[in-house]
Amino acid sequence: MKLTLPDGDELEVEEGKRVIDIAYDIGPGLGDATVGATLDGELLDLRDEVVEEGEFKIITLDSPQAVEIIRHTASHVLAQAVKSLYDDVKLAIGPAIEDGFYYDFDLPETLSEEDFDEIRDEMRKIVEEEYEIERFALDPGKAREHLLEQDEEYKLELVEEFVSEGEEEVTFYRQDGFTDLCEGPHLRNTGQLEHFELLDVAGAYWRGDENNVMLQRVYGTAFAEEKELQEYIERQEEAKERDHRKLGPELDLFTFHPEVGPGLVYWHPKGTEMLNVIKDFWRSKHREDGYEFVSTPHIGKSDLWKKSGHLDYFREDMFPPMRESNQEYFLKPMNCPFHVQIYQSRTRSYRDLPLRWAELGTVYRHERSGVLHGLLRARGFTQDDAHIIATPDQVKEEVTGVLNLTFDILSAFGFEDYQIALSTKPEKSVGDEVKWDKATEALKEAIVDLDLDYDVEEGEGAFYGPKIDVHLEDALGRLWQTTTVQFDFNLPERFDMTYMGSDGQEHRPYMIHRALLGTLERFFGILVEHYKGAFPVWLSPLQAVVLPVTEDNNEYAEEVAGKIAESGIRVEARTDVDENLSRQIHEAQLEKIPYMLVVGDREEESGEVSLRLRTEEDLGPRPLDEFIDFAKEKIRDKALI
RNA sequence: GCCGGCGUAGCUCAGCGGUAGAGCGGCUGAUUCGUAAUCAGUUAGUCGGUGGUUCGAAUCCACUCGCCGGCUCCA
Structure with missing residues (x-):
C-alpha cells in the first residue's frame, strides 16, 4: 500500500500499520513528536491503523491541526481532575470546540469559578505526571459492563446509541486510572498538554435538549504555544472592550431601561442621528432599485394572526394581546401579514408584478428572558423589511437583485467578508415540491451567478420556504447574522393571494421576504463592535x-x-x-x-x-x-x- | 424558559452583622492655557424591590425584579 507524503514522495507501508509506527519508520525524531496524522485531510489518531492509500501527513505539536487533539486531551485531563476532586461525578461529553474545549458533568456539588484554581492545580499534576494515554476497544457487552461498574449512565446511553447505529465495538481512552468512552483522537501523553486555561462554568442540557437534565459545563481552552493562549485571552479582552452594551451608553448613543421593560431600546440624540443616516442611505438605495415604501400599523386583530398562522406557530414569541370591545389585538411580531393586506386591497395583474414593498417596520417579539443581548437580541426592533411579490418567471432575477443590493449596501458600511448559507426544504413544510424546487434553484443560481461561495444547509429552511442567510465577518473575525432572503409559500396560500395572468386566469404569485441589514438594532450593534465606536465619518453622529x-x-x-x-x-x-x-x-x-x-x-x-x-x-x-x-x-x- | 454568577453615588469599584466609602463624573470658584485629563472646594446613594431572622441588616435567609455568562431558541 502506498501513502503520498507532503513532499510528494511515496511511502510503501503494509496495510493496517499504525500511524505512530509509520512515523517512526520515516524518522525516529518524527516518531517521538507525532500526535496524530491526516489522511486526505481526515484527522487520525496516532494509534489508528492506516488501511487506505492517500495523502498522508504526520501531525506534530506544532502543526495547525494539533490544537484539536490538544484540546480534546485537555477535556479528558479536566474530567480526570474533576473526578478525583469530587464525589459522584458522572461524565457526559467533552469535545474540542472552535475556541477550546468543554466537559459536561453531572455532580451533586455546584461548581463555580472559585473552584477553578483547585481544578487547574489538579490538572497540572496530571500533566506533570506525564501519564501515557492508551486506547482500547470493547464490544458493546463489555463496554456496558465496564460503564455500569463505573456508574456512567450518560456514557451508557451513548453506547446504546452507537450500537443502534451498528457499531460493533466502541473505543475507550485511558490515562493513569482514568478511562473514558471516547472516539479520540488524543495526545500520546498528558505531559504534552502544557498551555491551557479554564474559562467559564455554565449550565448545559444533556444532549442539548431542554427537556433533559441540566449538566454543569466547564469551558476551557488550550493551545500548542503559551503565546497563542495569551493572544486568545487578549482577544477576549478586546471583544469585551468593543461590547456595544458598554460603548453605546458611553458614547451617548442609546440606553436600556430594564425597569421599564427589558429588551427595549432608548435611542439618544446621537444614536438617532446615526440611525437616520443609515435609514436615509437605505431608502435611497432601495428607491434606486425600484422599491416602493409602505407603512403599516403596529397592532392588528387576532383574526389576522389566526389567518396568517402566527397564533398557531409563533404565539409564544408574541406579547399577550390587549383587549378592545370584544376583540383581541396583538402587537405585530412581523410585517408580512400587513403587507399582504395592501396587496389584497385590489385585484392585481401580471402587469403590476413584480411588486417590491419596503418598510422599516418596528416589530415586537416576546423573546425568552435568558436570550436578550443588548441590541443584538432585543424585544422591540426595526426590520429593514421588504416583500417582493412576483410571477414565477421573475423569481430568479428578483433574488439576484436582492443579493446585489445586499452586498452593495453592506460593503458601503465597510463589510467585505461574508458567509452565505442556502437552507433547503425541511421535513415539515408547506407548499408543493415544484415550488420548492423552483425557489431553491432560483436562490442557488443567484448565488452562483454572482460567483459567491456558499454552504448548503440541508433541511434547515423554514417550514414555509427555502432561504439564504448571510453572516458577515467583523474586525475581530466574528460572524453575525444579518441578511435573510426567504421564500414564503404559506402566506399566499392562507390569504389566497392571486394575480390575473395574461391568459385571463388567476395565478398564485411567489412571495419573497427579505431583510438586508436584518434589523437596524442588530446592525447598529454590529457597527459599534466592528468599529469600536470610531465610526466612518459619514456615520459619525458628530463629524x-x-x-x-x-x-x-x-x-x-x-x-x-x-x-x-x-x-x-x-x-x-x-x-x-x-x-x-x-x-x-x-x-x-x-x-x-x-x-x-x-x-x-x-x-x-x-x-x-x-x-x-x-x-x-x-x-x-x-x-x-x-x-x-x-x-x-x-x-x-x-x-x- | 433552564443552570450558574452578580445588583452599593451618573460610571468603575471598596465595605460583607454595629452611624454608608474612594476615584472618575457633575456643580462652584480660581486659572486663559497650543494637540489625550490644570488646581481647589463641593454635591453625591430607601446599598434593585418585598418580606423575614436579629437589640441592630448593605452584610444572614426567603421570595421577586433585573443584569452578566452559557444552554435552548433566534433578526
Missing part, C-alpha cells in the same frame, strides 16, 4: 468639533462651526466649557469624533483651522474651505476618516 485654545477664540470658533454646518457637516463648537486644549482634545478623543479643529490666535489671524484626527494625527493648519472640501470628500466616499 467635527471646533476647539478654541482660549476663551478669546470662542467667537471665531462659533463662526467656523457655523460655516462648516452650512455645508451639511455635523459640527459643534466647544465654547461653553472652560478647559484647556489638552483636556478638550482628551474628551473629543473619548467621544471618537473624527475631526478636531483647533482654533487659536494664529488660526484666527489667518482664517484657518488646525486639523487633528481621532487617529492622533496632527495635520496642521489649513484654510477653512480646504477642510470643508476635505471632509465633504471623505463623507461622500464613505471613508473611515
Whole structure:
C-alpha cells in the first residue's frame, strides 16, 4: 500500500500499520513528536491503523491541526481532575470546540469559578505526571459492563446509541486510572498538554435538549504555544472592550431601561442621528432599485394572526394581546401579514408584478428572558423589511437583485467578508415540491451567478420556504447574522393571494421576504463592535468639533462651526466649557469624533483651522474651505476618516 | 424558559452583622492655557424591590425584579 507524503514522495507501508509506527519508520525524531496524522485531510489518531492509500501527513505539536487533539486531551485531563476532586461525578461529553474545549458533568456539588484554581492545580499534576494515554476497544457487552461498574449512565446511553447505529465495538481512552468512552483522537501523553486555561462554568442540557437534565459545563481552552493562549485571552479582552452594551451608553448613543421593560431600546440624540443616516442611505438605495415604501400599523386583530398562522406557530414569541370591545389585538411580531393586506386591497395583474414593498417596520417579539443581548437580541426592533411579490418567471432575477443590493449596501458600511448559507426544504413544510424546487434553484443560481461561495444547509429552511442567510465577518473575525432572503409559500396560500395572468386566469404569485441589514438594532450593534465606536465619518453622529485654545477664540470658533454646518457637516463648537486644549482634545478623543479643529490666535489671524484626527494625527493648519472640501470628500466616499 | 454568577453615588469599584466609602463624573470658584485629563472646594446613594431572622441588616435567609455568562431558541 502506498501513502503520498507532503513532499510528494511515496511511502510503501503494509496495510493496517499504525500511524505512530509509520512515523517512526520515516524518522525516529518524527516518531517521538507525532500526535496524530491526516489522511486526505481526515484527522487520525496516532494509534489508528492506516488501511487506505492517500495523502498522508504526520501531525506534530506544532502543526495547525494539533490544537484539536490538544484540546480534546485537555477535556479528558479536566474530567480526570474533576473526578478525583469530587464525589459522584458522572461524565457526559467533552469535545474540542472552535475556541477550546468543554466537559459536561453531572455532580451533586455546584461548581463555580472559585473552584477553578483547585481544578487547574489538579490538572497540572496530571500533566506533570506525564501519564501515557492508551486506547482500547470493547464490544458493546463489555463496554456496558465496564460503564455500569463505573456508574456512567450518560456514557451508557451513548453506547446504546452507537450500537443502534451498528457499531460493533466502541473505543475507550485511558490515562493513569482514568478511562473514558471516547472516539479520540488524543495526545500520546498528558505531559504534552502544557498551555491551557479554564474559562467559564455554565449550565448545559444533556444532549442539548431542554427537556433533559441540566449538566454543569466547564469551558476551557488550550493551545500548542503559551503565546497563542495569551493572544486568545487578549482577544477576549478586546471583544469585551468593543461590547456595544458598554460603548453605546458611553458614547451617548442609546440606553436600556430594564425597569421599564427589558429588551427595549432608548435611542439618544446621537444614536438617532446615526440611525437616520443609515435609514436615509437605505431608502435611497432601495428607491434606486425600484422599491416602493409602505407603512403599516403596529397592532392588528387576532383574526389576522389566526389567518396568517402566527397564533398557531409563533404565539409564544408574541406579547399577550390587549383587549378592545370584544376583540383581541396583538402587537405585530412581523410585517408580512400587513403587507399582504395592501396587496389584497385590489385585484392585481401580471402587469403590476413584480411588486417590491419596503418598510422599516418596528416589530415586537416576546423573546425568552435568558436570550436578550443588548441590541443584538432585543424585544422591540426595526426590520429593514421588504416583500417582493412576483410571477414565477421573475423569481430568479428578483433574488439576484436582492443579493446585489445586499452586498452593495453592506460593503458601503465597510463589510467585505461574508458567509452565505442556502437552507433547503425541511421535513415539515408547506407548499408543493415544484415550488420548492423552483425557489431553491432560483436562490442557488443567484448565488452562483454572482460567483459567491456558499454552504448548503440541508433541511434547515423554514417550514414555509427555502432561504439564504448571510453572516458577515467583523474586525475581530466574528460572524453575525444579518441578511435573510426567504421564500414564503404559506402566506399566499392562507390569504389566497392571486394575480390575473395574461391568459385571463388567476395565478398564485411567489412571495419573497427579505431583510438586508436584518434589523437596524442588530446592525447598529454590529457597527459599534466592528468599529469600536470610531465610526466612518459619514456615520459619525458628530463629524467635527471646533476647539478654541482660549476663551478669546470662542467667537471665531462659533463662526467656523457655523460655516462648516452650512455645508451639511455635523459640527459643534466647544465654547461653553472652560478647559484647556489638552483636556478638550482628551474628551473629543473619548467621544471618537473624527475631526478636531483647533482654533487659536494664529488660526484666527489667518482664517484657518488646525486639523487633528481621532487617529492622533496632527495635520496642521489649513484654510477653512480646504477642510470643508476635505471632509465633504471623505463623507461622500464613505471613508473611515 | 433552564443552570450558574452578580445588583452599593451618573460610571468603575471598596465595605460583607454595629452611624454608608474612594476615584472618575457633575456643580462652584480660581486659572486663559497650543494637540489625550490644570488646581481647589463641593454635591453625591430607601446599598434593585418585598418580606423575614436579629437589640441592630448593605452584610444572614426567603421570595421577586433585573443584569452578566452559557444552554435552548433566534433578526
